[in-house]
Amino acid sequence: MRIGITGTGRIGAFHAKTLLGVPGVDGLVVTDVVPESAAKVAADLGQTAVPDLDAVLAAGVDALVVTSSSPGHAPAVRAGLAAGIPIFCEKPVAAELGEAIELARLEAAASTPVHIGFQRRFDAGYRRLRDAVQSGELGFVHSIRAATHDQAPPHAAYIPTSGGLFRDCSVHDFDIVRFVSGREVASVFATGGNKGAEFFREAGDVDTGAAILTLDDGTMVTVTATRYNGAGHDVRMEVHGSTGSMAAGLDDTLAIRSAQPGATFPAGPAHQSFMERFQPAYVAELTYFVDVARGVAPSPCTVADGLAAARIAEAAQRSKDSGTVVTLTEIPGLRT
The missing domain is CATH 3.40.50.720 (NAD(P)-binding Rossmann-like Domain)
Structure with a gap:
């Protein structure tokens, strides 16, 4: 071939x-x-x-x-x-x-x-999460937390063509929420801000953002993203259910340290890039x-799956810009 x-x-x-x-x-x-x-x-x-x-x-x-x-x-x-x-x-x-x-x-x-x-979708941790949710191992799922925290921002020339933080970065979380939960997003409320380089503001973008998604079965999802996570490339998901909780990305490479005295986990060096973090998945x-x-x-x-994630990202961007909750019915799709 x-x-x-x-x-x-x-x-x-x-x-x-x-x-x-x-x-x-x-x-x-x-x-x-x-x-x-x-x-x-x-x-x-x-x-x-x-x-x-x-x-x-x-x-x-x-x-x-x-x-x-x-x-x-x-x-x-x-x-x-x-x-x-x-x-x-x-x-x-x-x-x-x-x-x-x-x-x-x-x-x-x-x-x-x-x-x-x-x-x-091909990462072993996220696939295990999906299996746990679909099998009922965690009971009914009531909340999910997803994070994509880049170790350092991309170069300035990239940002104006990126589509913005939600479309470029959080779109991965929006897709994997659908994949793991097996549900669709009903509404989005998002916000964002800048504490880093001026080129984000100049491009009308934010360097840090957060979104609250409500799924069609009422499950609450929080998604956070930042271009400035100097401790390392931190990509995780937590799923919390009525009988159990489980996380992907929670291992010795976790780019966060405990403040509790005597805690030794995680012990290893953190990933520094998405290529390193997801090499086996790629x-x-x-x-x-x-x-x-x-x-x-x-x-x-x-492509329909890609469109679904893009529509959630569009809703997040509109919500951030307007300061209001945006429902997915407001976003154009195949039926509009």
Whole structure:
């Protein structure tokens, strides 16, 4: 199987190397808007670099991996669907909600699978949480806490194109809340602020935010995010039920220390980046995608799933901007 990759930045280069280790993958065709980037990845891995996405598709690849910047996602997915080849697209499915709706409609009308890259769905801890919730092991779930705390902010040039903290960062939590709980979000109240670099304010963004989600069965969810967690990359979820509680991300790499005298947990060094934290999940995710591309497994996270997370992020942004609760019925979707 030959796989095309559009976007050879940090995550694209990582995915390229990972894919070459998956049985059945025997070649890559890569491209990037910065030709030198694609050329370097191709040279490092002994693969082929081409000028643009059209050239990738013309090379007759069997599947397409989209790891470009967010504005390039929708055009690449659209092109992949038109070519009729299986597609893996890193989140978000599109930079704009309207584009995500359009792609979900195209996906529904096509026979081509699209796999949206929310890697937490392949993390062992989150999958164990999901099993515990779905089996009733925790009783009825009444509250969930989710956190994505980055060790350091991205570079200033990234923020204006990121879509903002809720769309860029918390969208991972919004997706995994749906995955773990098996429920849909009914309403959102969100807030945010800035204590860090001025470039967040200049882009109309916040460096720290919080959202309260009410699920369709009444479960309460709190989601927090920050670009400034100097102790390390801290991504966790707690699920609290009537008969038990369980957490993902609670191990020796936890980027927080106890203030209680004599407490020794956690003991190990904290993760410093999302790549380090989720490396096994990324490998599992791409290995599964190859099965999707081979036609032996269904997409585990469709464009419709990506749209659902994007709609929650849109509701959070609107709530933060307006200071009011926003219901998901107010956010455009497939039925509007």
